[in-house]
Structure formats: C-alpha cells, structure tokens
Amino acid sequence: MKWQTKNLALYFQSQEYVDTLCIPLIPIELKNELEAIKLADQQKSLQLISDELERNFTGRIFLSPSYTYIKESDFDAESKRLNQWTSSLSQNKFQHIFFLTYDVNWKKYENNLEGSLIWLTANSIDDYQSDQTKNWIKSQINQISELIRSYW
Amino acid sequence: MSEKKQQVSRRQFLNYTLTGVGGFMAAGMLAPMVRFAIDPVLQASSGGDMHAVVDVSEITTEPQRFDWTIEQVDAWYTSDVTHSAWVYKDDNDEIVALSPTCKHLGCAVNWAGDPDHPDQFFCPCHEGRYYKDGVNVPNTPPNAALDLFEFEVREGTLYLGNAIERGGDN
Numbered sequence: 033m034k035w036q037t038k039n040l041a042l043y044f045q046s047q048e049y050v051d052t053l054c055i056p057l058i059p060i061e062l063k064n065e066l067e068a069i070k071l072a073d074q075q076k077s078l079q080l081i082s083d084e085l086e087r088n089f090t091g092r093i094f095l096s097p098s099y100t101y102i103k104e105s106d107f108d109a110e111s112k113r114l115n116q117w118t119s120s121l122s123q124n125k126f127q128h129i130f131f132l133t134y135d136v137n138w139k140k141y142e143n144n145l146e147g148s149l150i151w152l153t154a155n156s157i158d159d160y161q162s163d164q165t166k167n168w169i170k171s172q173i174n175q176i177s178e179l180i181r182s183y184w
Numbered sequence: 185m186s187e188k189k190q191q192v193s194r195r196q197f198l199n200y201t202l203t204g205v206g207g208f209m210a211a212g213m214l215a216p217m218v219r220f221a222i223d224p225v226l227q228a229s230s231g232g233d234m235h236a237v238v239d240v241s242e243i244t245t246e247p248q249r250f251d252w253t254i255e256q257v258d259a260w261y262t263s264d265v266t267h268s269a270w271v272y273k274d275d276n277d278e279i280v281a282l283s284p285t286c287k288h289l290g291c292a293v294n295w296a297g298d299p300d301h302p303d304q305f306f307c308p309c310h311e312g313r314y315y316k317d318g319v320n321v322p323n324t325p326p327n328a329a330l331d332l333f334e335f336e337v338r339e340g341t342l343y344l345g346n347a348i349e350r351g352g353d354n
C-alpha cells in the first residue's frame with residue numbers, strides 16, 4: 033500500500049495484515065551538476081523498484097514516501113533523525129522495517145538503524161524502456177523480494 | 185445629450201454583438217481542432233483498450249507470467265503503469281489469462297509459489313491459494329476467484345483488455 037488516499041482507507045481497514053514498512057532513502061544535492069544528475073537518476077530507478085515491490089506485495093508492504101536528506105550530511109545525526117522519523121511513522125505497528133538505498137554511506141551506520149538496510153548497487157540507466165533495463169530491474173526486484181520474504 | 189449617449193451605446197451594442205458573433209465563429213472553428221488535439225489522449229485512457237502481450241506460440245499449458253506497460257494519463261501527467269497476467273492453455277486448448285492480483289489485499293500471486301502445492305497459485309503475503317482455474321481454495325484468506333482478463337487473438341498475438349471480476353466463490 034502507498035501513501036495515497038485510496039490505499040490509506042484500505043490500510044486502516046486491514047492494518048493487521050500489513051506488517052512491513054519500506055522506506056526509500058533519497059540523497060539530494062545541487063552543488064555539482066554531474067553528481068546531481070547521478071542522484072536524480074538513482075532516485076528515479078529506486079522509485080521504480082520500490083513501486084514494483086509495492087505492486088507485488090500490496091497487501092503486506094506499506095511503501096512510505098521517500099526519506100530525503102542532504103547528501104553530505106552528518107550520518108550520525110541523520111541516522112538519529114531517520115530513527116525518530118521511522119518510529120513515529122510506524123508506531124510499533126510494523127514488525128518489519130526496511131530501508132532501500134543506493135547510498136553506501138548508510139552501510140557504516142547500519143547497526144544504528146532501527147530497521148534492516150537494503151543497500152543496492154547502482155547502475156546508471158539511460159533507456160528505461162530497453163529490455164536490458166527491464167531485466168535488470170526485474171532481477172533487482174526478485175532479489176529484494178526474496179530477502180524481504182526471508183524475514184516473514 | 186441623451187441622444188448622444190444613446191448613439192454611443194448603440195455603437196457599443198453593435199460592437200459587442202459583432203465581437204460576440206466573431207467569438208462564436210472562432211469557437212466554432214476551434215472546437216473541432218481542440219477535440220482533434222485531445223482525442224488521442226482520451227482514447228489512450230479509455231478502459232476498453234486491448235494491449236498486445238505475447239505471441240500465442242509462447243503460451244504453454246503451464247501458467248507463465250507476462251508483463252506489459254501502458255501509458256496512463258492522469259489529470260496532470262502521464263505515467264507508465266505495468267500490468268501482469270498469468271497465461272496458459274487449459275485442457276481444451278483454450279487460452280486462460282488470469283489477473284495476478286490477490287483478492288484478499290492485492291498482492292501478486294505466483295504459480296506454484298508454495299512447494300507444498302505445486303499445482304496452485306500462491307499468494308506470498310498471507311498464504312492465499314487458488315486452483316489453476318483461478319478459483320480460490322477454501323479456508324485461505326481470499327474469498328473470491330482471481331479476475332479473468334478479456335482477451336482476443338489477432339494474427340498470432342494475444343491481446344489483453346480489462347480484468348473482469350467473477351464475484352464471490354466461497
């Protein structure tokens with residue numbers, strides 16, 4: 033389920049079945065053009081993967097709007113803020129919490145996070161309609177699905 | 185003075201009238217053009233469209249999942265939406281195209297997803313199950329059969345349309 037009016041009504045009716053919260057982590061910055069383009073591209077592909085994941089597990093996964101932060105922030109402080117953010121969103125109602133990200137900086141702070149970090153290796157995508165891209169996205173989704181299901 | 189005022193207002197009246205007529209004429213010319221411009225959009229979002237999904241020769245008696253993407257036009261923007269179907273040929277060689285959307289809370293079901301029931305569809309979310317024809321297995325969470333897609337075969341290609349509900353089947 034998603035942060036959308038229709039989905040929310042269904043969520044509140046069937047909360048007991050929705051036990052998994054997924055939060056995409058999206059870094060932004062506008063200092064450097066190439067870096068900004070890279071980050072925007074990663075945001076798009078992470079959103080695509082998250083949406084597809086949500087489509088496969090609509091009845092059990094709640095996909096939160098992305099947690100957005102400044103790329104060069106202090107990750108110590110950022111992980112505290114993320115934990116606060118997550119716990120007030122989840123209110124202990126979700127048994128499983130997953131963070132999806134391309135940003136390797138989180139890896140070091142993984143143990144501080146109140147949830148499981150799913151770190152994906154980036155792959156820059158030029159043509160979202162190409163078969164190669166579709167297959168790559170499919171295989172990413174399969175791997176993440178398997179991982180999430182192993183927690184269920 | 186009153187005459188002058190009247191003249192002015194008569195001229196104004198004429199002005200308004202002519203502008204009005206001109207406006208009408210312009211609208212008359214524009215209307216079909218606007219229609220022409222937005223019509224394809226209206227068509228693209230209309231429900232009854234059939235989409236080419238797969239070559240019929242690829243369909244086997246074992247259900248396979250096929251995905252296709254359509255452009256969905258919402259009020260402000262266009263987005264690509266992926267749809268999926270489980271497609272197979274039944275014992276009478278008839279094509280069956282099932283929606284993968286679980287009737288419990290909407291997860292995507294998989295053929296033979298549960299090793300204990302290799303001849304059923306399985307929903308990984310809350311272990312809902314369906315027989316091969318899409319009818320829900322009693323005493324699992326779903327309370328209706330999987331939707332069936334409208335389909336059509338044209339020149340060896342399978343086209344799928346809307347998924348149609350079959351209603352409760354407890």
Ligand code: FES
Binds near residue numbers: 307
């Ligand atoms: S969504 Fe399929 S069993 Fe619950």
